[in-house]
Amino acid sequence: MRSRALTLMVSLFLSASVSGFHLSPPALAATSEATGQKIKVYSEEQKGMVMVSRVDKTEAEWKAVLTPEQFRIIRQKGTEPAGSGAFLKSHASGIYRCVGCGQDLFSSTAKYDSGTGWPSYWQPIALANIKTAPDNSQGQTRTEVICSRCGAHLGHVFPDGPKPTGKRFCINSLALTFMKK
Numbered sequence: 001m002r003s004r005a006l007t008l009m010v011s012l013f014l015s016a017s018v019s020g021f022h023l024s025p026p027a028l029a030a031t032s033e034a035t036g037q038k039i040k041v042y043s044e045e046q047k048g049m050v051m052v053s054r055v056d057k058t059e060a061e062w063k064a065v066l067t068p069e070q071f072r073i074i075r076q077k078g079t080e081p082a083g084s085g086a087f088l089k090s091h092a093s094g095i096y097r098c099v100g101c102g103q104d105l106f107s108s109t110a111k112y113d114s115g116t117g118w119p120s121y122w123q124p125i126a127l128a129n130i131k132t133a134p135d136n137s138q139g140q141t142r143t144e145v146i147c148s149r150c151g152a153h154l155g156h157v158f159p160d161g162p163k164p165t166g167k168r169f170c171i172n173s174l175a176l177t178f179m180k181k
């Protein structure tokens with residue numbers, strides 16, 4: 001656990017140094033977007049990397065399993081109002097998972113109060129479990145954070161987080177479920 005956390009920190013540092021702010025871990029670059037494609041991600045339950053199938057659904061299928069608010073956030077790149085999220089003030093120990101596919105995304109150990117109005121984390125549970133992409137919408141230059149398994153829009157990552165990564169993963173509560181430890 002300790003060495004994995006260290007590796008993650010080093011990876012975050014390296015990717016930040018090499019590619020400016022955009023996280024682009026080499027392992028993710030090789031990941032295919034094809035339907036049913038297997039990807040390697042970290043599983044908290046297995047305490048290691050596992051192979052899982054990507055989750056691809058049609059818009060109708062997503063609407064059938066998500067609430068309208070969840071659908072607006074994770075499938076239409078929406079943002080919940082600042083201060084409104086269910087997990088904003090949560091300090092319970094556990095794992096935050098993707099509401100779309102259940103993939104482990106963030107540990108409560110990396111959660112902190114950023115004062116922004118959204119749940120904030122200084123690192124994902126594993127770089128393989130997320131993807132990032134440039135987002136130039138709304139006249140801003142931001143980096144979108146996406147679930148690597150189902151493509152859910154989760155939020156954005158900013159370069160003003162606390163040590164050791166200096167990153168702030170600013171995530172919508174509506175994109176998450178919580179598994180208490």
Ligand SMILES: [Zn+2]
Nearest residue numbers: 098101147150
């Ligand atoms: Zn997902």
